[in-house]
Every structure is written in structure tokens, then in C-alpha cells.
Amino acid sequence: MNRNVRRQFASSIWLGVMYLLTVLALIPLGLVLWFTVSKGLPSVLHPEFFTNSFRPFGIPGGGIAHAIVGTAILVGLASLMAIPIGILGGVYVAEYAVDPWASWVRLASDVLVGTPSIAIGLFAYALVVVPVHHFSGIAGSIALAILMLPIVIRTTEGAVALIPNGLRESGLALGLPRWRVSLQLILPTAAPGVITGALLAVARASGETAPLLFTSLGNTLFKVDPTQAMQALPLTIYQYALLPYKSLQDQAWGAALVLVVMVLGINLLSRWVLRRQIRLAGQL
Amino acid sequence: MAAAVESTSAVIPPVRRVPDRFRTVTAAVAAVAPVILIVIVAILYQQAAPSIRHFGLGFLTGTEWNPVTDTFGALPAIFGTLSTALLSLVLAVPVGVAVAVVLAEQGQATLRGILGTGIELLAAIPSVVYGIWALYVLAPWSYQHLELPISDRLGFIGWLSQPGARSLFNASLVLAVMILPTLSAISREVIRAVPRGLKENAVALGATWWETTWRVILPSARAGIFGATILALGRALGETIAVTMVIGNRYAIPPSIFSPAYTLASVIANEFNEATGTLYPAALIELGLVLILVTLLVNIVALLLVRSTSREASRAA
Numbered sequence: 001m002n003r004n005v006r007r008q009f010a011s012s013i014w015l016g017v018m019y020l021l022t023v024l025a026l027i028p029l030g031l032v033l034w035f036t037v038s039k040g041l042p043s044v045l046h047p048e049f050f051t052n053s054f055r056p057f058g059i060p061g062g063g064i065a066h067a068i069v070g071t072a073i074l075v076g077l078a079s080l081m082a083i084p085i086g087i088l089g090g091v092y093v094a095e096y097a098v099d100p101w102a103s104w105v106r107l108a109s110d111v112l113v114g115t116p117s118i119a120i121g122l123f124a125y126a127l128v129v130v131p132v133h134h135f136s137g138i139a140g141s142i143a144l145a146i147l148m149l150p151i152v153i154r155t156t157e158g159a160v161a162l163i164p165n166g167l168r169e170s171g172l173a174l175g176l177p178r179w180r181v182s183l184q185l186i187l188p189t190a191a192p193g194v195i196t197g198a199l200l201a202v203a204r205a206s207g208e209t210a211p212l213l214f215t216s217l218g219n220t221l222f223k224v225d226p227t228q229a230m231q232a233l234p235l236t237i238y239q240y241a242l243l244p245y246k247s248l249q250d251q252a253w254g255a256a257l258v259l260v261v262m263v264l265g266i267n268l269l270s271r272w273v274l275r276r277q278i279r280l281a282g283q284l
Numbered sequence: 285m286a287a288a289v290e291s292t293s294a295v296i297p298p299v300r301r302v303p304d305r306f307r308t309v310t311a312a313v314a315a316v317a318p319v320i321l322i323v324i325v326a327i328l329y330q331q332a333a334p335s336i337r338h339f340g341l342g343f344l345t346g347t348e349w350n351p352v353t354d355t356f357g358a359l360p361a362i363f364g365t366l367s368t369a370l371l372s373l374v375l376a377v378p379v380g381v382a383v384a385v386v387l388a389e390q391g392q393a394t395l396r397g398i399l400g401t402g403i404e405l406l407a408a409i410p411s412v413v414y415g416i417w418a419l420y421v422l423a424p425w426s427y428q429h430l431e432l433p434i435s436d437r438l439g440f441i442g443w444l445s446q447p448g449a450r451s452l453f454n455a456s457l458v459l460a461v462m463i464l465p466t467l468s469a470i471s472r473e474v475i476r477a478v479p480r481g482l483k484e485n486a487v488a489l490g491a492t493w494w495e496t497t498w499r500v501i502l503p504s505a506r507a508g509i510f511g512a513t514i515l516a517l518g519r520a521l522g523e524t525i526a527v528t529m530v531i532g533n534r535y536a537i538p539p540s541i542f543s544p545a546y547t548l549a550s551v552i553a554n555e556f557n558e559a560t561g562t563l564y565p566a567a568l569i570e571l572g573l574v575l576i577l578v579t580l581l582v583n584i585v586a587l588l589l590v591r592s593t594s595r596e597a598s599r600a601a
Contacts (some may be wrong), residue, residue, distance in 0.1 A: 099311070115576060116572075204421065
């Protein structure tokens with residue numbers, strides 16, 4: 001009996017330790033959010049923070065309009081490249097899952113997700129910046145597109161694979177060709193899941209700094225021409241945070257808050273879309 | 285009757301196999317992923333060629349990094365990358381597995397759901413945000429409350445002396461925070477995939493909660509947790525921005541974990557835009573090539589491990 005009491009006691013102690021470690025894990029993660037909000041809020045509360053661009057140290061009223069517009073253009077261009085290719089690729093991997101080629105594509109996508117983003121930046125530099133001899137938003141968006149592609153492929157695959165086979169078979173039984181079944185019947189049904197993947201990829205690309213360092217480079221001016229060097233939100237945070245000026249460091253925190261709200265907002269949106277997808281699939 | 289059947293079957297033409305053009309087209313589009321992967325490695329190799337030819341294998345063991353004399357060796361950066369990544373795993377894995385155990389089965393379902401979502405969302409926070417937080421909050425705090433007390437008491441051990449706010453240790457600390465969400469999210473899935481029957485058998489035999497977890501659940505999830513750890517290792521090896529902001533950027537093998545150091549990715553991030561000549565940029569790209577090859581290897585091992593456990597789990601279920 002005594003031994004059993006001891007065993008139960010040890011079990012409770014370990015359970016306590018596990019809970020303690022969980023709390024310990026949540027503390028730094030909570031602190032990241034807390035400091036981003038509390039240090040970023042003062043900057044964000046000024047409207048000119050969103051309407052003005054870079055002002056040198058000492059001149060008040062600097063903002064991050066150039067970085068917000070730059071991120072929108074960079075990520076927009078990257079999405080135009082990565083999302084259509086990724087969706088078609090994902091449809092292939094799901095619809096022809098037994099093809100040996102499909103498993104190679106799957107492996108390559110998984111490996112590509114884990115490739116260091118700085119190496120992808122070097123690649124885009126060699127591919128685009130070296131031949132044309134200057135930094136450009138296009139080079140940056142190509143690097144971001146490479147980061148997005150495997151995410152879109154894998155999430156599209158997951159969404160399409162969720163669709164019950166009966167729908168596919170009824171389409172084929174009606175005499176529809178394979179491409180119409182896949183693109184006009186299966187893909188629209190899987191749309192919420194596919195959109196989720198695209199949104200997650202957009203969120204990931206919006207926050208990446210390393211691939212932009214040698215491609216889009218950054219710019220203190222407001223630019224909308226993607227053949228020029230462009231500023232982006234993560235670049236702003238990285239550059240301003242390392243400067244010795246308090247006012248620019250404050251702007252870096254403000255930009256961090258804007259970026260976190262954006263990225264978490266997109267993630268929550270994608271979760272909401274996905275939940276609808278699962279409910280829909282349950283009804284089929 | 286039999287004759288009629290025979291005659292109709294003679295009239296119906298044999299089914300013509302239509303070539304599946306949709307499959308060909310989508311397969312070609314999907315080929316972009318593997319092709320890009322190969323082209324990345326090929327182009328980096330081509331760009332690094334001057335350095336590879338000039339230094340040969342000695343590049344990997346050289347310790348000097350001097351753009352003025354065109355002498356480049358990668359060892360301190362390789363050392364920094366491996367040691368920050370491994371130290372971050374040592375810090376993060378026990379905590380991550382504990383979180384996974386708690387999230388997989390303890391407490392109320394709603395609370396677990398909220399915590400699980402929260403942790404997954406934290407994996408989405410951009411590394412530059414972790415970086416600015418580490419630079420202004422974590423590193424000064426860790427210097428005051430971890431590095432100074434530890435080196436005061438244990439400073440006679442060489443690699444625990446010379447505390448500083450920008451250090452290999454602080455880089456590992458922020459990496460540990462960054463890989464924690466991924467680590468616990470994947471481990472949670474792996475622990476959930478352990479067949480319920482195993483756990484129920486253990487409980488039926490009178491095992492306590494801890495005995496069930498430690499002797500039954502964790503051993504059967506072992507390969508998957510190992511896979512999650514290796515995936516996290518891949519992420520830690522390739523992480524650039526947050527590490528660059530706190531590691532101190534000194535190109536040398538550090539005498540202590542509290543000293544400044546450098547990693548492959550942060551050397552590239554700091555120096556590439558200023559690199560002139562042929563050998564200097566090529567050497568930096570060769571650092572990138574070393575980094576990408578190491579992470580490719582680590583990732584493939586991790587994927588095979590995670591896949592093999594989920595297959596085992598589905599077979600057992």
C-alpha cells in the first residue's frame with residue numbers, strides 16, 4: 001500500500017512538473033506579444049505613422065507608409081507567381097497521388113519549406129540582381145514566391161484530398177473529362193481549404209526579412225515601381241532596431257506591432273475559413 | 285441470342301484510351317518545386333565556384349575570415365551555427381515535450397484547444413519580431429539574471445566565463461523560444477497518434493498517469509518526437525535575422541558560451557551587400573551552400589522519421 005501511495009505521489013509530482021514547464025513555455029511567448037503591443041502602441045497611435053515615409057533622425061513625423069506599400073506590392077507580386085502554380089501543383093499531387101512523380105513533388109515541397117530563407121535570398125540575388133545589375137522589388141518578390149510555393153502546394157493537396165471520392169466519381173460518370181472534374185468540380189468544393197493555404201503563405205511571406213536583404217534591399221523613399229529597390233515592413237524593423245536613435249527604434253516597435261497584427265489577423269482569418277471547409281466536407 | 289451478342293460485341297469499337305493531358309500539364313506545373321530546389325543548389329554552387337576552387341576543402345577547416353587578404357575559412361561560422369542550434373534544442377526539447385504531453389491529454393478540451401491554437405499562432409510570428417524583442421528585452425534580462433549569476437558562481441569553468449549581452453547563449457535562448465511552438469505542435473500530433481489501446485492497457489494494469497506517459501506513450505511516440513526535434517533543428521540552423529541581432533557578430537570560435545560569436549546565416553546577412561571583388565562574395569555564397577546542404581540533409585532525415593512514425597501509427601490503429 002505504501003508503495004502505491006508513493007507511486008501516486010510521484011505521478012502527481014511529475015504532472016505538476018509538466019504543467020510548470022508548460023507555463024514556463026508560455027511566459028516568453030506571452031512576453032513577446034506584450035512588449036510588441038506596449039512598445040509599439042505609442043508609435044501606432046499617431047496617424048502620420050501610416051501616411052508618412054522615412055524622416056531622418058531629428059525630424060518628427062516619420063512613418064512607415066513606404067514599408068506598408070512595399071510589403072503589399074512585394075507580397076502581391078509573389079502571390080501572383082506562387083499561388084496559381086502552387087494550386088495547380090497541389091491539385092496534381094492530390095488527384096494523382098499514386099504517381100511516383102507526385103511523391104517526388106511532395107518531398108521537394110517539404111524540403112523547400114525547410115530551406116533557409118537567406119539561401120533563397122542569395123539565389124534570387126544571383127538569378128535576378130546580378131544580370132540586371134541593380135536591386136529590385138521583382139527580385140524580392142521572386143524570393144518570396146519560392147518561399148510561398150511549397151506552402152500552397154501542400155495545403156491545396158490537403159484540401160483536395162479531403163473531398164470525398166463520390167463527388168469525383170459522379171462527375172466522371174456524367175462523362176466530364178478529367179480536367180473539368182478536377183478544376184470545375186473538385187477545386188471549387190475545396191476552395192476554403194485552398195484559400196487557407198494561400199492566406200498562410202501570404203502571412204509567411206509578409207514577415208520574411210532574410211530573403212529581401214540582397215534583393216529588394218530596402219528604400220527610404222516611397223516607391224511603387226517594382227523594378228526599383230523597395231522597402232518592406234520586416235526590413236524596416238530590422239534596420240531601425242539596430243540604429244542608435246530612440247525615435248527610429250520606437251518606429252521599429254510600431255512597425256513590429258503592425259506586422260504582428262497583420263500576420264496574426266491573416267492566420268486567424270485562414271483558421272475561420274478552414275473551419276467552414278471542414279464543416280462543408282462533413283455535409284458531403 | 286448468342287449470335288446477336290456476338291455480333292454487337294463485334295460492332296462496339298474497343299475503348300480508346302484517351303491520353304490524360306490534364307495529368308501531363310499539371311505534372312509539368314508541379315515540377316516547378318523539385319526543379320527550383322535543384323536549380324537553387326546548382327546556382328549557388330556555380331556562384332561559389334571561385335571560392336571552392338581557391339580554397340578546396342580547407343575552406344571548411346579554416347578559422348580566419350579576412351577580406352583584406354582574401355583569406356576565408358568557414359569553421360567559426362559552422363561552429364557558431366551548430367552550437368547555437370544544438371544549445372537551443374537542449375533548452376527547448378524538454379519544455380516542448382512537456383507542453384505536448386499536457387496539450388495532448390490533460391485538462392479541459394476547450395482550454396487545450398485555446399492553448400493549442402495560441403501556440404500554433406506563435407509559430408507564425410515573424411522572426412524579426414522575435415529579433416527586436418530579443419535585442420531590447422531578452423538579451424539584457426538574460427545578461428543580468430542568467431549570465432552574471434552563473435558566471436559569478438561557475439566562472440572558473442572556462443566556457444561559462446566572460447558574460448556579455450550579445451552572446452552565443454542569448455542567440456540560443458531566442459532560438460529556443462522560436463522553435464518551441466513548432467516543436468510542441470508536432471510532438472502533440474505525434475503523441476495523439478499513439479493508439480488509445482496502448483494507453484488503456486497500461487491504465488488497466490494499474491499504471492499511474494506518469495508511468496503510462498513515461499513508459500508507454502513517450503516510448504511509442506519516440507521516433508516522431510525525434511523527427512519533430514530534427515525539424516526544429518533544421519529551423520534553428522537556418523534562422524537568420526533574430527540570431528544576427530543578438531549573437532554579437534564576432535568571427536571567431538568563442539572561448540565561452542557567453543561570448544559573442546557568428547553563424548553561417550548571420551555572416552551572409554551582415555556582409556553580403558558590402559562584399560566586393562570575386563573571392564569575397566563567392567566565399568559568402570559558399571557559406572550559404574554549406575548551410576543549405578546541412579539543412580537539406582537534416583530535413584530529409586526528419587521527414588523520413590516523421591513519416592515512418594505516422595505510418596506505423598496508422599497501421600497500429
